[in-house]
Amino acid sequence: MNERFTKIKSDSTTFWQSRTKNQKGAMIGAAVAIIALAAAITYFSTRTTMVQLFPEMSQAEVGSITEVLTSQGVKYEVTNGGTTILVPENQVQDLQVSLASQGYPDSGEIDTSFFTSNAGFGMTDNEFNVIKKAAIETDLTNLLRKFDGVKDAKTIITLPDEGVFLKDAQGESTAAIVLTTSPGHKFTDDQIKGLFNLVAMSIPNLTKENIQISNQYGDYYDLESAENGGSGINTVEGQMGVKKTIERDLQRQVQQMLGTLIGQDKVVVNVSADIDFKKENREENLVKPVDEENMSGIEISAQRITETYSGGTAAAGSPEAENATDNFVDYKEGTTGDGDYERVEETINNDVNRIRREIQESPYKIRDLGIQVMVEPPGTAEEFDPSIRTDIEQILSTIVRTSIDQDSAGDLTDEEIANRIVVSVQQFQGNNGENAEPESFIPWWVWVIGGILLVAIALLVLYVLRARKRKQEEEELDILEQQQQLIDVEDISEEKETEATVRRKQLEKMAKEKPDDFAKLLRSWIAEE
Numbered sequence: 001m002n003e004r005f006t007k008i009k010s011d012s013t014t015f016w017q018s019r020t021k022n023q024k025g026a027m028i029g030a031a032v033a034i035i036a037l038a039a040a041i042t043y044f045s046t047r048t049t050m051v052q053l054f055p056e057m058s059q060a061e062v063g064s065i066t067e068v069l070t071s072q073g074v075k076y077e078v079t080n081g082g083t084t085i086l087v088p089e090n091q092v093q094d095l096q097v098s099l100a101s102q103g104y105p106d107s108g109e110i111d112t113s114f115f116t117s118n119a120g121f122g123m124t125d126n127e128f129n130v131i132k133k134a135a136i137e138t139d140l141t142n143l144l145r146k147f148d149g150v151k152d153a154k155t156i157i158t159l160p161d162e163g164v165f166l167k168d169a170q171g172e173s174t175a176a177i178v179l180t181t182s183p184g185h186k187f188t189d190d191q192i193k194g195l196f197n198l199v200a201m202s203i204p205n206l207t208k209e210n211i212q213i214s215n216q217y218g219d220y221y222d223l224e225s226a227e228n229g230g231s232g233i234n235t236v237e238g239q240m241g242v243k244k245t246i247e248r249d250l251q252r253q254v255q256q257m258l259g260t261l262i263g264q265d266k267v268v269v270n271v272s273a274d275i276d277f278k279k280e281n282r283e284e285n286l287v288k289p290v291d292e293e294n295m296s297g298i299e300i301s302a303q304r305i306t307e308t309y310s311g312g313t314a315a316a317g318s319p320e321a322e323n324a325t326d327n328f329v330d331y332k333e334g335t336t337g338d339g340d341y342e343r344v345e346e347t348i349n350n351d352v353n354r355i356r357r358e359i360q361e362s363p364y365k366i367r368d369l370g371i372q373v374m375v376e377p378p379g380t381a382e383e384f385d386p387s388i389r390t391d392i393e394q395i396l397s398t399i400v401r402t403s404i405d406q407d408s409a410g411d412l413t414d415e416e417i418a419n420r421i422v423v424s425v426q427q428f429q430g431n432n433g434e435n436a437e438p439e440s441f442i443p444w445w446v447w448v449i450g451g452i453l454l455v456a457i458a459l460l461v462l463y464v465l466r467a468r469k470r471k472q473e474e475e476e477l478d479i480l481e482q483q484q485q486l487i488d489v490e491d492i493s494e495e496k497e498t499e500a501t502v503r504r505k506q507l508e509k510m511a512k513e514k515p516d517d518f519a520k521l522l523r524s525w526i527a528e529e
Helices: 001-017 020-044 059-072 090-102 113-118 126-143 190-203 221-225 236-262 386-403 414-419 444-484 499-513 513-527
Strands: 050-052 077-079 084-088 149-160 175-181 211-215 267-276 280-286 300-312 339-351 353-360 365-375 421-425
Touching: 001 077, 059 090, 077 499, 084 090, 126 149, 126 175, 126 190, 190 211, 190 221, 221 236, 236 267, 236 365, 236 386, 365 386, 365 499, 386 421, 414 421, 499 513
Parallel strands: 175 211, 365 421
Antiparallel strands: 050 084, 077 084, 149 175, 267 365, 280 353, 300 339
């Protein structure tokens, strides 16, 4: 037995020593890989995967459920600050059914299922309204939790009191919601609009203006900003964006126009605008005549009465004078004579234009505008053509007059328009050839860094070449050693000194020291033979 063990050990040692370094490394690496693979397979095949049993709950409810799991001998883990329970994946469904039959999880919240199990004849209207409000809040909270990024929600709503009579005005509902969002989560504009629409459609008589939604950090979600792509005009960012857009468009328009006239690099334009963001909604009921020139309306009905009379001799007698209090009208005494009587009466009903207007002003309008233009002349400022400057001022005057809102600024005079325009003619120092940037050159520190990099690269290449050469020499030496080990050299006894060996050594010495004499000796031996 010992001889066999010794033979196996000897064969193994001989086999291992006969291998090269690369072969030894490959065998060691293969052994390590096989051991690591076996360990990984064993770990993953015997590992228990833990999954979440229920969504996040209160710590009190987690404590109650863990007591039940302990009594059943189920392995579990409590994480996330004591609000989440993890159980083995292969037991999660059975545990959910088992705990549900025992009334877990019991959040203590009231939802619509309360009415099916607790409704009774003894419930008062106040109790019913309280339970109804709590049920709506619970259902709405559960809906909000379905949104991506919402971990929890708290909802408080107010419902208007219903009037006794039908003619009583119906009040409006309100809703305040605080969302607990995932760390770093940011809602998109569509998600914010979806939140407001969901809340508005879930509660009766609730408008989107009466909904306020914020997160746990106090950040308020603005519906108008979401509908306008995140830049509502009521926000400071939105108003500044509108102002910059107007100034940029006007500046680009003037730059393009004057650049075509003078040259793009000869004109610099700056535009400053004052924007009025006040909104106004008004209703106008106007009454105007149809014919404004004569201030008359259109006839819708007319009545004309004409009476004429021709009489003979007047009656005799003298009537009494009228009472003095009746405008002192006296009747003169008459004797004889003829008389005519004519009476014309005309009644016309005219109607006028009745105009009703509901006006919603634009969200913004340009209240004031200023344009500054700098022009570089071809020579000196005195050589600049005055007519070109006049044309530029006329162009800018037209732009200012048509851009400013007339209702805000009124009718502007030419002097007021001229005060809003500045045209400066002078040389641009930035375009002067004398101040042109000097020719680019490579600074000294670039050369230093480049030299250091070249030296480092050369040293690296030299090191790699030496390492490769050293490795090759080691491999050759290993091969030579292996070959020497495989060759069994027999011992050669030392050569015995004889007359022939002594003579041979003398001839070799003569051949090395005196080659000419050695050659003569050889020729003489050949001649004798």
